[in-house]
Amino acid sequence: MDQVIQVKDLRKDFKSHSSRPGLKGAFRDLFNRNYSIISAVKDISFEVKQGEMVGYIGENGAGKSTSIKMLTGILTPTDGTVTVNGMNPHKEREKFVSSIGVVFGQRSQLWWDIAVQESFKLLKKVYNVSDEDYEAHMTHVIDSLDIGPLLDKPVRKLSLGQRMRCELAAALLHNPPLLFLDEPTIGLDVLVKLKIRNFLKEINEKYKTTILLTTHDLTDIEALCERVIMLDEGQIIYDGKLANLRSNWGEGKQIEFQFAEEVTKDELSPLMKELDAEWTASERKNVWVANVVNEEHVISEVIGRVVAAHRITDVKIHEISTEEIIRNIYEEGVVDGKIY
Amino acid sequence: MKHAAIFFHYVSQYMKTRLTYRVDMLMEIMSDLLFQAVNLVFILVVFGHTQFLSGWSRDEIIFIYGFFLVPFAIFGAFFNIWDFNERYIVKGEMDRILTRPVHSLFQIILERMELESLFGMITGIAVMVYAGMRLDLSISWYDPFIFILMVIGGAFVYAGIFVMLASISFWSDSRTSIIPMMYNIGNYGRYPVDIYNKVIRFILTWILPFAFVGVYPSAYFLGREDWYVYAFLTPVVGFGFFFLSIFIWNVGVTKYRGAGN
Numbered sequence: 124m125d126q127v128i129q130v131k132d133l134r135k136d137f138k139s140h141s142s143r144p145g146l147k148g149a150f151r152d153l154f155n156r157n158y159s160i161i162s163a164v165k166d167i168s169f170e171v172k173q174g175e176m177v178g179y180i181g182e183n184g185a186g187k188s189t190s191i192k193m194l195t196g197i198l199t200p201t202d203g204t205v206t207v208n209g210m211n212p213h214k215e216r217e218k219f220v221s222s223i224g225v226v227f228g229q230r231s232q233l234w235w236d237i238a239v240q241e242s243f244k245l246l247k248k249v250y251n252v253s254d255e256d257y258e259a260h261m262t263h264v265i266d267s268l269d270i271g272p273l274l275d276k277p278v279r280k281l282s283l284g285q286r287m288r289c290e291l292a293a294a295l296l297h298n299p300p301l302l303f304l305d306e307p308t309i310g311l312d313v314l315v316k317l318k319i320r321n322f323l324k325e326i327n328e329k330y331k332t333t334i335l336l337t338t339h340d341l342t343d344i345e346a347l348c349e350r351v352i353m354l355d356e357g358q359i360i361y362d363g364k365l366a367n368l369r370s371n372w373g374e375g376k377q378i379e380f381q382f383a384e385e386v387t388k389d390e391l392s393p394l395m396k397e398l399d400a401e402w403t404a405s406e407r408k409n410v411w412v413a414n415v416v417n418e419e420h421v422i423s424e425v426i427g428r429v430v431a432a433h434r435i436t437d438v439k440i441h442e443i444s445t446e447e448i449i450r451n452i453y454e455e456g457v458v459d460g461k462i463y
Numbered sequence: 464m465k466h467a468a469i470f471f472h473y474v475s476q477y478m479k480t481r482l483t484y485r486v487d488m489l490m491e492i493m494s495d496l497l498f499q500a501v502n503l504v505f506i507l508v509v510f511g512h513t514q515f516l517s518g519w520s521r522d523e524i525i526f527i528y529g530f531f532l533v534p535f536a537i538f539g540a541f542f543n544i545w546d547f548n549e550r551y552i553v554k555g556e557m558d559r560i561l562t563r564p565v566h567s568l569f570q571i572i573l574e575r576m577e578l579e580s581l582f583g584m585i586t587g588i589a590v591m592v593y594a595g596m597r598l599d600l601s602i603s604w605y606d607p608f609i610f611i612l613m614v615i616g617g618a619f620v621y622a623g624i625f626v627m628l629a630s631i632s633f634w635s636d637s638r639t640s641i642i643p644m645m646y647n648i649g650n651y652g653r654y655p656v657d658i659y660n661k662v663i664r665f666i667l668t669w670i671l672p673f674a675f676v677g678v679y680p681s682a683y684f685l686g687r688e689d690w691y692v693y694a695f696l697t698p699v700v701g702f703g704f705f706f707l708s709i710f711i712w713n714v715g716v717t718k719y720r721g722a723g724n
């Protein structure tokens with residue numbers, strides 16, 4: 124299958140100048156400035172096939188936006204090679220950008236003062252989209268994103284969620300086969316998020332649009348992406364199926380017991396003898412959580428023993444959420460390419 | 464072709480925005496014209512006291528000033544990107560520009576254009592006509608074409624210099640006060656350069672060639688044959704500087720660092 128994105132040993136260093144304090148310092152800075160080099164992206168390699176939806180995740184400052192900016196031709200890499208849609212993004216920028224769509228959640232792509240519709244018309248000229256193509260494609264986009272009523276309002280009068288839907292429509296105006304989304308759902312309410320997710324799924328199915336998206340909301344990733352690439356301090360620490368991430372590091376369930384009377388850890392611990400399980404106290408009164416492996420007999424055994432020994436008012440079974448898995452990975456980091 | 468279509472689309476969008484956002488377009492135009500009229504009176508009063516300036520008569524100096532206003536108006540309408548650093552580099556707006564399939568400088572020119580500035584051409588031409596009549600200048604059929612060529616050359620000199628200055632922001636995003644200084648230096652091009660010493664003359668001709676915006680091209684229309692070589696260098700220097708500035712801009716774009724969010 125076609126590789127839409129090929130990245131090899133991609134690196135981006137930023138020189139960051141620091142100024143010395145005081146007048147004397149300023150004077151010395153004139154001749155010889157202090158600087159340090161920050162490597163935002165450190166020799167990463169990956170490939171993305173046509174039609175994939177890839178979640179690009181990592182903590183703040185991990186280097187996600189920097190990578191996306193190199194993939195879209197905004198920044199020139201310090202080292203390494205990038206081939207996207209068969210082109211070198213920063214070498215043939217103008218030709219290249221016609222083949223991609225970009226949304227930066229933090230920044231508007233539309234003109235602030237003019238009506239959304241006028242922005243679309245300008246972009247239509249800029250991307251050289253014919254009237255027929257525009258009609259055929261955009262009528263549908265406008266419909267699915269439900270932005271028809273917003274078209275004659277200036278962008279600065281739109282709410283964040285309204286604006287974001289318009290941004291997405293603008294990025295798709297030329298129906299690009301590849302879409303980069305940097306935090307497209309930041310600050311949006313659940314309904315708008317759902318609308319956007321459904322829309323992305325739909326265009327992915329309909330046009331086989333490849334989508335690379337970053338987000339801090341893992342439910343976005345769960346809803347959309349089979350594959351995740353996880354970045355930490357500029358390096359890829361995981362690249363694979365979201366499902367594998369779950370089964371490798373998300374094994375286990377949490378059983379939450381609400382006891383009728385006060386219990387102590389000393390009373391509870393003997394119950395877990397020979398079982399692969401552990402107790403943690405919850406913040407709520409008389410609530411304890413048993414962390415157990417995800418095996419039927421262990422779960423039944425724990426519940427059986429607890430119920431036999433104590434009076435309880437409530438039991439809940441939780442799966443460990445992706446968010447927790449990822450938080451654990453972020454917190455505990457990686458050693459030798461393995462996640463602990 | 465595509466660029467022309469985009470250009471006209473932007474212009475019509477610009478007009479539309481001005482029409483909706485300005486309460487009274489007519490008042491706006493009137494005040495622009497009034498501003499130019501005051502400017503005109505001011506020029507005549509200021510130059511009224513000058514008699515001769517190393518071999519240039521008062522009317523010749525007024526003529527040069529009038530000519531200068533025309534390319535300067537074009538520059539002001541399209542290339543006045545003095546806030547490029549703050550707007551596009553520090554705020555990171557350049558990201559957006561760079562994701563669109565049109566040359567980045569062209570997009571910025573279209574976004575920042577101020578068509579009102581073109582009214583200055585009327586003042587400039589009025590000043591030239593006034594001075595020209597007093598000097599009894601004769602015009603041949605090809606002079607208007609040469610005029611257009613000279614004006615474009617002069618506008619490109621200004622544009623080239625300011626595009627180069629804007630390009631500095633790609634390397635260093637700290638604020639500089641170069642731009643206001645450059646407006647001042649630009650003013651020296653309005654006067655006959657032979658009133659300055661050699662060093663300044665050399666600078667205004669070859670380094671910051673502001674002399675090609677005023678005195679050199681005007682020398683042609685004033686029939687100052689000793690300056691004709693410089694006069695006809697105007698379009699050459701203009702195009703040369705402008706292309707050099709685009710080259711520097713293009714290199715600068717590859718150095719763009721973006722703003723961290």
Ligand SMILES: Nc1ncnc2c1ncn2[C@@H]1O[C@H](COP(=O)(O)OP(=O)(O)OP(=O)(O)O)[C@@H](O)[C@H]1O
Nearest residue numbers: 137163182183184185186187188189720721722723
């Ligand atoms: N223009 C710049 N100049 C200097 N350093 C920068 C620049 N842009 C980013 N950085 C640095 O590079 C690193 C990666 O930043 P980047 O914006 O790619 O992170 P991110 O993963 O997108 O984070 P977030 O989730 O907060 O958006 C950070 O340490 C940041 O400070």
Ligand SMILES: [Mg+2]
Nearest residue numbers: 187188189724
């Ligand atoms: Mg980011």
